[in-house]
Amino acid sequence: MDFFTFLIQVLNGVQYGLLLFLVSSGLTLVFGIMGVINVAHGSFYMIGAYFAWSLSEKLGSFWVALPAAIALTVAIGLVLEWLLIKRLYKRDHLYQVLLTYGLILVFEETRSILWGDDVHGVSIPAILSASIPLTENLSYPVYRLWISAVCLLVAGLMVWVIQKTRLGMTIRAGAANREMVQSLGLNIELVYRVVFAAGITLAGLAGMIAAPVSAVFPGMGNQVLIVCFVVIVIGGMGSVKGAMVASLLIGLVDTFGKVLHLEIGGLKLLPELSSMTVYLLMAVILLWRPEGIYGRRL
Amino acid sequence: MNAHRIAIAAFLVVVVALAVLPLAADKFYVQLFAKIMIMAILAMSLDLLLGYTGLVSFGHAAFYGAAGYALALLTPQYQAANFWTSFPLAVAASALLALVIGFFVVRTRGVYFIMVTLAFAQMLFFLFFDTKIAGGSDGIYIDVRPVAKIGDWQPFRLDDFTHVYYLALVLLVLTYALLRLILRSPFGRVLAGIRVNEQRMLSLGYPTFRYKLACFVISGALAGIAGYLSAVQFGVVNPEMLGWHLSAAVMMMVILGGMGTLVGPAIGAAIWMLLELGLQSLPSAGGVDFGKHWQLLMGGFIVLAALLLPNGLVSMIAVLRNRKGGIGG
Numbered sequence: 234m235d236f237f238t239f240l241i242q243v244l245n246g247v248q249y250g251l252l253l254f255l256v257s258s259g260l261t262l263v264f265g266i267m268g269v270i271n272v273a274h275g276s277f278y279m280i281g282a283y284f285a286w287s288l289s290e291k292l293g294s295f296w297v298a299l300p301a302a303i304a305l306t307v308a309i310g311l312v313l314e315w316l317l318i319k320r321l322y323k324r325d326h327l328y329q330v331l332l333t334y335g336l337i338l339v340f341e342e343t344r345s346i347l348w349g350d351d352v353h354g355v356s357i358p359a360i361l362s363a364s365i366p367l368t369e370n371l372s373y374p375v376y377r378l379w380i381s382a383v384c385l386l387v388a389g390l391m392v393w394v395i396q397k398t399r400l401g402m403t404i405r406a407g408a409a410n411r412e413m414v415q416s417l418g419l420n421i422e423l424v425y426r427v428v429f430a431a432g433i434t435l436a437g438l439a440g441m442i443a444a445p446v447s448a449v450f451p452g453m454g455n456q457v458l459i460v461c462f463v464v465i466v467i468g469g470m471g472s473v474k475g476a477m478v479a480s481l482l483i484g485l486v487d488t489f490g491k492v493l494h495l496e497i498g499g500l501k502l503l504p505e506l507s508s509m510t511v512y513l514l515m516a517v518i519l520l521w522r523p524e525g526i527y528g529r530r531l
Numbered sequence: 532m533n534a535h536r537i538a539i540a541a542f543l544v545v546v547v548a549l550a551v552l553p554l555a556a557d558k559f560y561v562q563l564f565a566k567i568m569i570m571a572i573l574a575m576s577l578d579l580l581l582g583y584t585g586l587v588s589f590g591h592a593a594f595y596g597a598a599g600y601a602l603a604l605l606t607p608q609y610q611a612a613n614f615w616t617s618f619p620l621a622v623a624a625s626a627l628l629a630l631v632i633g634f635f636v637v638r639t640r641g642v643y644f645i646m647v648t649l650a651f652a653q654m655l656f657f658l659f660f661d662t663k664i665a666g667g668s669d670g671i672y673i674d675v676r677p678v679a680k681i682g683d684w685q686p687f688r689l690d691d692f693t694h695v696y697y698l699a700l701v702l703l704v705l706t707y708a709l710l711r712l713i714l715r716s717p718f719g720r721v722l723a724g725i726r727v728n729e730q731r732m733l734s735l736g737y738p739t740f741r742y743k744l745a746c747f748v749i750s751g752a753l754a755g756i757a758g759y760l761s762a763v764q765f766g767v768v769n770p771e772m773l774g775w776h777l778s779a780a781v782m783m784m785v786i787l788g789g790m791g792t793l794v795g796p797a798i799g800a801a802i803w804m805l806l807e808l809g810l811q812s813l814p815s816a817g818g819v820d821f822g823k824h825w826q827l828l829m830g831g832f833i834v835l836a837a838l839l840l841p842n843g844l845v846s847m848i849a850v851l852r853n854r855k856g857g858i859g860g
Contacts, residue, residue, distance in 0.1 A: 264642065270642050317834065320838060326641060326645060327581075327786070330645055330782075331779075331783065331837040332833070332834050332837035334833060335831065335832070335836075335837060337830070338826045338827065338830025338833065339827055339831060342826045342827035345824060346827070459650060459775075462646040462647075462649060470643065505662060506662070508654075508657040508661050509658065512653075516651075519639065523638040523639050524639075524643070
């Protein structure tokens with residue numbers, strides 16, 4: 234593997250990792266702040282991608298579709314929290330898992346009824362469709378760099394909101410002691426609703442910007458969900474920093490698992506078993522730190 | 532008659548009714564009820580983890596599917612496997628898998644346990660889905676069913692759907708009895724203690740890791756019994772058997788019937804299977820084919836059940852009975 238091929242794979246790994254971060258940070262925030270495990274989180278990745286595809290077709294432009302899709306996802310999040318999720322705060326994790334699993338079935342079938350079961354593609358917007366030439370026959374698409382940039386921007390924005398703003402202060406206080414914040418006269422219910430909507434919109438946004446490079450297909454959310462679980466187990470539940478470190482780790486491990494060749498005693502391991510690599514990484518972390526790299530001790 | 536006697540009488544009535552069912556029902560219902568009994572074994576095996584030990588496993592299908600795949604891989608092409616060797620080997624395969632996965636997952640708690648069990652089960656799913664082991668994503672057929680010969684004598688034939696039905700019934704009763712024995716034993720008491728307060732059990736000097744791991748392995752092995760039966764019944768194994776939709780369905784069966792009751796999850800399995808069948812045969816309405824999109828209604832049902840039925844149907848009966856007696860809930 235020469236330098237430029239290696240560079241491309243590193244960039245791919247980082248881009249995939251950052252995208253994973255966008256999805257898993259939403260999941261970890263909702264859990265860390267509200268104590269709700271949302272199994273349907275991956276569905277919003279799928280919904281985001283389908284919104285991006287369907288609205289780009291209807292509105293004619295990815296750039297018009299993007300804000301519209303974000304607005305729709307936020308609206309779904311607000312309604313969902315008000316209708317169902319708020320009833321889960323005091324419930325056992327088991328019921329949170331079941332209810333949100335039920336939502337997965339509802340979302341998947343609604344998607345199937347509205348948009349069918351075909352695989353779709355979204356074309357890369359013209360302004361980002363160029364490629365940066367690296368050598369004579371190797372180049373790197375600008376759109377992938379743009380994905381990474383958007384993810385980093387959102388990550389920065391998120392840290393700023395949580396650490397530096399009044400809303401962030403309320404959110405952190407609410408995570409520590411819900412009743413106390415409420416008795417101080419702050420509308421914690423509204424804060425939770427906003428946090429939930431923001432959390433799923435992070436997943437939705439990831440689906441939207443990933444749509445042009447990955448296809449839009451049924452079940453795409455569930456694949457992402459499982460990998461996000463691995464991210465959170467490795468990084469530590471509720472930790473945004475952990476989600477970032479683990480996402481990048483998994484992005485790189487998964488990408489290199491698919492391109493490296495590994496054979497031990499004639500037994501082909503990589504890339505044949507590349508879908509196992511991230512789980513093996515998780516197993517190692519579990520032996521070392523069962524609560525994740527940045528998780529609180531259990 | 533006290534409640535205990537009523538329960539025993541009801542249990543016997545159900546077993547006798549199941550025993551005579553093939554005499555009266557046609558093939559479709561015999562196979563349906565065999566499938567329900569297989570699912571009941573699976574649901575009871577999960578109840579040991581979920582209801583009695585408080586371990587919320589979201590990857591229980593892995594152990595069910597593993598036994599099915601074990602049978603598929605033990606069956607030589609165009610020939611029959613031996614039931615007396617393949618059955619214990621398949622169950623042992625599930626137990627071994629549960630030992631390996633359990634070694635990692637039992638270290639974690641709460642929501643981590645849920646995520647890690649799901650992740651490891653999906654790893655197994657992708658192992659069979661992505662590679663060419665046993666037919667890849669299409670699965671593999673077991674063309675010739677295992678033969679249960681002892682010398683020249685063949686007590687039952689697994690290519691006969693009635694015999695599979697009775698085998699499932701016998702194994703269902705045996706699984707139930709075994710679980711009851713386990714739960715009554717000191718070992719079962721420790722598991723209950725872990726559910727209520729693991730820290731306390733640790734302080735009392737119980738190595739809870741080992742107890743939880745043993746419980747995980749027993750549960751996985753029993754799930755393997757169900758998986759083997761399922762592979763024998765339909766002669767096919769595919770990655771769906773390991774998938775998380777089945778894991779979630781089994782969890783619903785346990786919750787529906789009532790966790791920590793053993794009988795409840797078995798009833799839950801029956802309700803779930805009949806509900807699935809009912810929804811799948813729904814007609815089209817308003818331009819939507821509900822039979823094809825039955826999971827839409829199933830999803831809505833799960834959401835409602837999670838909101839409204841915290842302790843399952845068995846507890847509903849208890850609540851109603853209390854109300855009748857004027858004790859009040």
